[in-house]
Amino acid sequence: MPSIPYEHGLILAAILFVCGLIGVLTRRNIVFILMSLEIMLNACGLAFVVGSARWGHADGQIMFLMILTLAAAEVAVGLGLIIQMYRRFHTVDISVLSEMKG
């Protein structure tokens, strides 16, 4: 099976990461921010998998499994917070929650 060059995989991961980052920075809806975060996490996961394939080492894949679990937990907490936020402020716009400014 012809292997995909690992550079391609890393470039894809970088593109995905930047996409996620732009989403986090520009979006105001907190649900989209959370989704963008997921994309960033998965970009990292992809980079790990590519690395593990390149060096024939299982560590990267195990790390990806860990990131997966972590992401699941993070989403659970994040969604809970979003529900609370919506209950309290009746909005999902993150810029409304800026009263912590100094």
Next chain:
Amino acid sequence: MLEWIGLLPAFPLAGFLALVLTRGNLPRRIAGVIGVGSIGLSFLLAILISIEFLGSGLESHTQLLWTWMSVGSFTPGFSFYLDGLTVVMLLIISGIGFLIHLYSTGFMADDPGFARFFSYMNLFVASMLVLVLADNLVLLYLGWEGVGLCSYLLIGFWYDNPANGYAARKAFVVTRVGDTSMAIGLFLLFQQLGTLNIQEIMTLAPQQWSEGSGVVVAASALLLGGAVGKSAQLPLQTWLPDAMAGPTPISALIHAATMVTAGVYLIARTHVLFELAPSVQLLVAFVGLATLLMAGFTALTQRDIKRILAYSTVSQIGYMFLALGVGAWSAAIFHLMTHAFFKALLFLASGTVILSLHHEHDIFRMGGMRKKLPVAFWSFVIGSAALTALPFTSGFYSKDAILLAALEQPQYGTLLWLGGVLGAFLTAIYSFRLVFVAFFGEDHTQDAPAHHSHDHAHDDHHHGPVREITGFVMAAPLVILAVLSLVGGFIHVPVDSVFGVHEEHHASTLVHGFMIAVPIVGVLISYLLYSGAPQGRGLQQWLKSVRESAGGGALMRFFFSGWGMDKLYDFLFVRPFIALAQLNRRDLVDQFYGLLVELARIGNRAIVLTQTGYLRWYAISLIGGLVLVIGIGVWA
């Protein structure tokens, strides 16, 4: 009995603790019983101990209770020493203390701070007993500071009047000056002799030092500084007249009979040091002489009944210092005792007068009280007679002994004697001025106030009818003290073995006659001047013209202000100190720390700007930081 000596201060101390720990919640009756009873027990024990001591041939006795601290060779203990001098002091303190406590239950009956008053009084008696029982100077210093503390607390007893608080602070600070000098004296003695045990010092000092050597002069001068502060002698006498702000029984107990004579006790206790330093001993005599004359002139012009007595106390302690200065140790202690009798009597009687006249202190607003206040009147007559040293009263014998001893002083004998006699003359005039003005003549109690009396306790000057306030508890101490003032001169003070000399003074009949005549003449002059007697009209006119002339008036004001000492000290010490404090308020060190605070504040303001509350700002700064770190890692 002698092994029970440790209980003497323990009773009052227990009374103090009982009254303090219940925080004034005890019923007055019980508080009074504890307060008076504890001193009564001490007095009984003191009597039993004295009887055993006198019966056992005046053997001195030391009792070590426990070692206080042990640092190398420095092991001062809670150990008590008993000899003739201690016995005299014990009986004065516990006996007169008991009478004054008893009197106070009547005097303070309506005061809201009844239990607090007795707790302080008990603590005072405990401290004073420790002071006189101590066998080492460290323990003595503990008692010394303890009585100073109680004096402060009791002068400011009516603390809601700021003037009383000021008087208390003044007393505390001024005596502190003397105490500092005394502490340095103790350091010097320990550094030189390696011990602070009084008896060891008394035996070591003559072996170690020759007469008049520098160290012993310095040590005794420093101790004299402490004595001068506590006993209100020149130049530290200014606190005592203001100390009259306290309740009158306090003035009787602390500021007349016991605490202020602690300086006399200290010098008598360490008399060997003073004998080794003749120059300092002469200084003691002249300090006493100057003080007794100054206070005598001041007392002549005072209007406040308690201030007259206060200046007379200063003056009488001046006599004791004079006696110490000429080496008449037992005469000094004798006068200490008789003075305790008659001055306590006078103060307690003045308390009765003040209470009966609704807190009136000005003698020129009394007048004619002879009939209305008979108990106070007779107390005053007897007390003043003893104070004036009229023949056969107690004061006569003690003052006689002092003046004869002064006359025998080899260098300045005549000068000291003449000064003392002049002082006795002044004493006669001012003490009977008080009697004639307050108790004879017309009743002035309903007159408009001439000037505001500044150290009364309460501001309610409602002048109801004058009614003498005496119950058994207030009259009995007066009667006992009056009897003691009359016959106290026949008591023999058993201190010859302490000082190692038996003092016997002889003088010609002429000298004796002169010394008897002077006070009597003084009383007569006082009668002519102040009783409004028709025979004295010429003298009264003369006094009036002196008072109204410019020079005479200025002199009177000068005397009235206590020779301007308060103003002088205010100018010399208080104002420069306050100015310095003001200057130091913006001190350099503080400026530096102020700068640090200011820097932190600026930094805070700058960084607060970055905290916008917007999530994307934080995310961007996170990413920016990440990029920066990776960039540095890759290219650097």
